[in-house]
Amino acid sequence: MRKAMISDCESFGNVFLGCVVLAAGLLLSFPGLAVTGAPKAEASKCGSQHMAMMKESKGYTRAEKKYEIPDVKLVDMRNNPIRLRQMLDTGEPVLLQFIFATCTTICPVLSATFGAAQEPLNNMGRKYRMVSITIDPEEDTPGHLREYAKRFKSGEQWAFLTGSIENIESVEKAFDVYASNNKMYHRPYTFLRAGAGAPWVRIEGFMSAGELVAEFQKMPDSAKRVP
Amino acid sequence: MMLARKITSVVWAGFLALTCATPLGHAWAEEAADSSLGGRLYLKGILASGEPLKGVVRGDVMVSGTQDIACVRCHRRSGYGASEGGSYVLPISGASLYEPREANRAKIFNKLFKEDQSKMFWARMRSPHIRPAYTDATLSRVIREGIDPSDRKLVSAMPRYDLPERDMRNLVAYLKTLRTTPDPGVDDKNIYFATIVTSNADVAKRKAMLNTMDRFVEWINLETTGNFHNPNFSPHYRSELLKSARIWKLSVWELKGAPDTWAAQLAEYYRKSPVFAVIGGLVEGPWEPISQICEREKLPCLFPHTDLPTMNAESYYSVFFNRGLTLEAEAIAQFLADAKPASRTRILQLHQAGLQGIVPASALRKAMAENAAFQIESVSFGDASSMNAALAHLAESYDALVLWPGNSTADILQRLDQSPSLPSRIFLPSGAMEQLPSGLSNKLMSRLFFAYPYDLPDAHHPDSYRTRGWLASQKVPLVYPQLQLDTYYALNIVQYGLDEIIERFSRDYLLENVERLSESAMNPGVYPRLSLGPGQRFASRGAYIVQIPTGDTKFKVVPASKWIIP
Numbered sequence: 001m002r003k004a005m006i007s008d009c010e011s012f013g014n015v016f017l018g019c020v021v022l023a024a025g026l027l028l029s030f031p032g033l034a035v036t037g038a039p040k041a042e043a044s045k046c047g048s049q050h051m052a053m054m055k056e057s058k059g060y061t062r063a064e065k066k067y068e069i070p071d072v073k074l075v076d077m078r079n080n081p082i083r084l085r086q087m088l089d090t091g092e093p094v095l096l097q098f099i100f101a102t103c104t105t106i107c108p109v110l111s112a113t114f115g116a117a118q119e120p121l122n123n124m125g126r127k128y129r130m131v132s133i134t135i136d137p138e139e140d141t142p143g144h145l146r147e148y149a150k151r152f153k154s155g156e157q158w159a160f161l162t163g164s165i166e167n168i169e170s171v172e173k174a175f176d177v178y179a180s181n182n183k184m185y186h187r188p189y190t191f192l193r194a195g196a197g198a199p200w201v202r203i204e205g206f207m208s209a210g211e212l213v214a215e216f217q218k219m220p221d222s223a224k225r226v227p
Numbered sequence: 228m229m230l231a232r233k234i235t236s237v238v239w240a241g242f243l244a245l246t247c248a249t250p251l252g253h254a255w256a257e258e259a260a261d262s263s264l265g266g267r268l269y270l271k272g273i274l275a276s277g278e279p280l281k282g283v284v285r286g287d288v289m290v291s292g293t294q295d296i297a298c299v300r301c302h303r304r305s306g307y308g309a310s311e312g313g314s315y316v317l318p319i320s321g322a323s324l325y326e327p328r329e330a331n332r333a334k335i336f337n338k339l340f341k342e343d344q345s346k347m348f349w350a351r352m353r354s355p356h357i358r359p360a361y362t363d364a365t366l367s368r369v370i371r372e373g374i375d376p377s378d379r380k381l382v383s384a385m386p387r388y389d390l391p392e393r394d395m396r397n398l399v400a401y402l403k404t405l406r407t408t409p410d411p412g413v414d415d416k417n418i419y420f421a422t423i424v425t426s427n428a429d430v431a432k433r434k435a436m437l438n439t440m441d442r443f444v445e446w447i448n449l450e451t452t453g454n455f456h457n458p459n460f461s462p463h464y465r466s467e468l469l470k471s472a473r474i475w476k477l478s479v480w481e482l483k484g485a486p487d488t489w490a491a492q493l494a495e496y497y498r499k500s501p502v503f504a505v506i507g508g509l510v511e512g513p514w515e516p517i518s519q520i521c522e523r524e525k526l527p528c529l530f531p532h533t534d535l536p537t538m539n540a541e542s543y544y545s546v547f548f549n550r551g552l553t554l555e556a557e558a559i560a561q562f563l564a565d566a567k568p569a570s571r572t573r574i575l576q577l578h579q580a581g582l583q584g585i586v587p588a589s590a591l592r593k594a595m596a597e598n599a600a601f602q603i604e605s606v607s608f609g610d611a612s613s614m615n616a617a618l619a620h621l622a623e624s625y626d627a628l629v630l631w632p633g634n635s636t637a638d639i640l641q642r643l644d645q646s647p648s649l650p651s652r653i654f655l656p657s658g659a660m661e662q663l664p665s666g667l668s669n670k671l672m673s674r675l676f677f678a679y680p681y682d683l684p685d686a687h688h689p690d691s692y693r694t695r696g697w698l699a700s701q702k703v704p705l706v707y708p709q710l711q712l713d714t715y716y717a718l719n720i721v722q723y724g725l726d727e728i729i730e731r732f733s734r735d736y737l738l739e740n741v742e743r744l745s746e747s748a749m750n751p752g753v754y755p756r757l758s759l760g761p762g763q764r765f766a767s768r769g770a771y772i773v774q775i776p777t778g779d780t781k782f783k784v785v786p787a788s789k790w791i792i793p
Binding site for chain 1: 316
């Protein structure tokens, strides 16, 4: 429902939005067409109002999926052999991320979020397991993973896993995160699951610790119909 | 009245004097910004106070210097940023920040069209993030609050840093020093490279390697010259990239004499002709004296052929295919340990007295130090008589023999063939394979195991065909496949790297892109897998243990192990 009086900012916003949609439409139809003269965003109160609106939006996407966990043996950071299905299908809720120890742009932030969420999750009194699996297993030996884990003050409930390249790739493919060309094109994924029968919540992007805890609390319990 | 005025002026004078001496007045007399402290903040995440840098992500995720979130981690030494993990990390050199950002396809060309990123990244690169130039004030704001001068929010992955004022000024001063001039080794027309060969390297190998390099440089220059002659023919926006194209000039830096003279020889070569990078190379001896110039001049030294790479963790500018003889020793150690022998295993290790013997011998000892199941006896030999003395140890029975013969492989194996007592397994480095003398008995051959840090003969490498095809088309005979294919990889990755950096002629930026591209560059099939990442310097990490089958067989090596990553 539109208000009777539209402020200057709103009308500007509508026009601007229209331009963006049009430009996006053109770009999607003609790949490779780069826009060279876009409308300049005015660094004025209109811009800040627009930004304020955007600040409230989520910084990540969320979907629910079912994945078949391959029955592979991995290795944790203390060199213990781990059967992945056994670790993930305990009945406890699981939070899972894919990282690698020399990653600079996104993994420190992803792991820092796990690290920051430990305290609120612990305070909830529910048992849970955090798992970080490397996508660079040849480089990330258990020793390298130990060094990585130390940076984020990981508790006992947080496992860091590596393994053979074939096994790691099969896990990546199972969770549909495999960046086939080059690990450097991996993306910031976090997975959550309430328990063995429940669907996985697939999150792409960055969350605050509060947002991660909120997603944890509203994980779907049962295996409802998921595509 | 006069007295009142006098008192007032005295009071004012006193007030002014007081404020100038107090913190209030201190703000007027600012400390000069210290760009070297700013550099320490940028590179190490340490504030001027000595405390670690702290930041916040999305309001409640604290990140600190101990987690390694100094600016350099994402924005890199070059300051040109990166595009990893679906995140476009922006360039933050002074020039990039203090100019308005315009939509310039050429600057972000590969991110637009070549990288295998997500749809969000694709859309992000096509949303023109035009912004006015930063000022010192708006730069402070963006670091603290994450809002840029066009009032846009920075992405969540960029922490917000509540820097003390002094650190902010230092950091800004440092950023203004980044990338003010192009790096040496490139001018308006040419880009200069060198390759390093030692005079003791095999002459035929050197010839094969240089032949490969010369043909590649000739071929790439032909293409570039052709593009210059047709500037308006612009498939794939080529005309926009033409001004960053350069003719390659390759010099050969030959090192004579003992390794401890190499650093001085290199310094002289570099003084005469500073190059943008060192590509490939054939070094019979330790890389360590050579790495000194790579570090000192911040010169990328990319993928030389050496079995004694620098193992120093501080070394940044040298990049290798693998860890050479150290890797081979560790692979042998792991192979022996994996067999989990039932009883105590006695190992005799005979090694040549030079570095080619000492380095792997001590690596093997170190790898087995914690393993109580193994007892290792190490004996060094130099000349023929000490070799005999060393071999005499075999009279005591050992379960395995590990040999690091250097260039004495033929000699020592021939003597072993005459020896009455032979352990059931004899381990050798891969370099020994091409020195095997003819006429060794099957009895000896069947006991030989080689560390083999290469892929097996029947492995599938689709890009191997492309590389071999190119060499054939250029009439480059493939006399030493491993060396020549490795050399091609090194040249190719520099070519890809230059395509990435376009006109940002920064050696650091080239090296950062080599790190990123290694995994998706054409692997011509010498190693199972080549990949690097930020800070990684050895692109292949493992080895097989193989044997040479006797008789008329399909393959020249057969594996005795899986791929071992020690």
